[in-house]
Amino acid sequence: MSTATVIAAGGVVWREQRGERQVLLVHRPRYDDWSLPKGKLVPHEHVLVAARREIEEETGQRVILGPSLGIQRYDVRKNGTRVPKMVHYWSAAIDGRAREFEPNDEVDKLDWLGVEEARSRLSYPRDVDILDLLAGAAEVTSSLVVVRHAEAVKRKDWDGKDTNRPLTGEGQETAERLVGVLAALGVDRVFSSDAERCTATVAPYAQSIGKKIHLHPEISERGYEADPDALRGLGDQAWRAGKVTAICSHRPVLPALARELSLPVGKYAPGAFVVAHTLASGRIVHERFGAP
Incomplete structure (x- = not known):
């Protein structure tokens, strides 16, 4: 029996601050990791709508999606077995000013970092690969x-x-x-x-x-x-x-x-x-x- 792929979406949230490009990373207490904001689609949800919704739910930030930054593919555990997961990412520019963040069960901290510092902070090399594509897509x-x-x-x-x-x-x-x-x-x-x-x-x-x-x-x-x-x-x-x-x-x-x-x-x-x-x-x- 084939296993349905878990589809998720997110983005590299960025802004220009005093002439420096900063990106937003989230800390998930469940995994104690630093990653890019993302989440699973709800039934019948379009992937672009999901990306924007998940970013706002995890970070409190409203964004406008720009060019695609690619797709991650890896396996995750679900119901006691391993299933494939596909995550779509887009460049995500802050819509207006950054908003206040309220910690929640999924994300307890977030941090605006310069791109090089963000590369070092990210817990997964696959996220670094996505981040590296921002330079060619943000402008x-x-x-x-x-x-x-x-x-x-x-x-x-x-x-x-x-x-x-x-x-x-x-x-x-x-x-x-x-x-x-x-x-x-x-x-x-x-x-x-x-x-x-x-x-x-x-x-x-x-x-x-x-x-x-x-x-x-x-x-x-x-x-x-x-x-x-x-x-x-x-x-x-x-x-x-x-x-x-x-x-x-x-x-x-x-x-x-x-x-x-x-x-x-x-x-x-x-x-x-x-x-x-x-x-x-x-x-x-x-x-x-x-x-x-």
């Missing part, structure tokens, strides 16, 4: 989240204009679950096709942060078919320095949109998305996720 200049709209009513089942075709019940639930995902990524601008199925996918998040949706008819199916060149220049608007922009569009448009945004072309299932970051070096890093 993000701008970020994008490119989303295909969630599941919509099928064309054959809809008698109205295609642009008004709504989400299904499952699509609406996906849109609600996207709220936590986009919050974890710190999205602060929302672009969308003007089709109902796109705007409805990102509307719950836009409402949650009190922002309007910037409508772009040129990335709707109708607009793209009418003028495939109209989306040129959107990349300059989307890759705005210091901003995290979500863009919702359609399957037939996404390949051209990806090229305009300097991202790899790939297939998107309904509700799936790509998170991309431009680093200070000019390099773009990205990772792909299924619908939450």
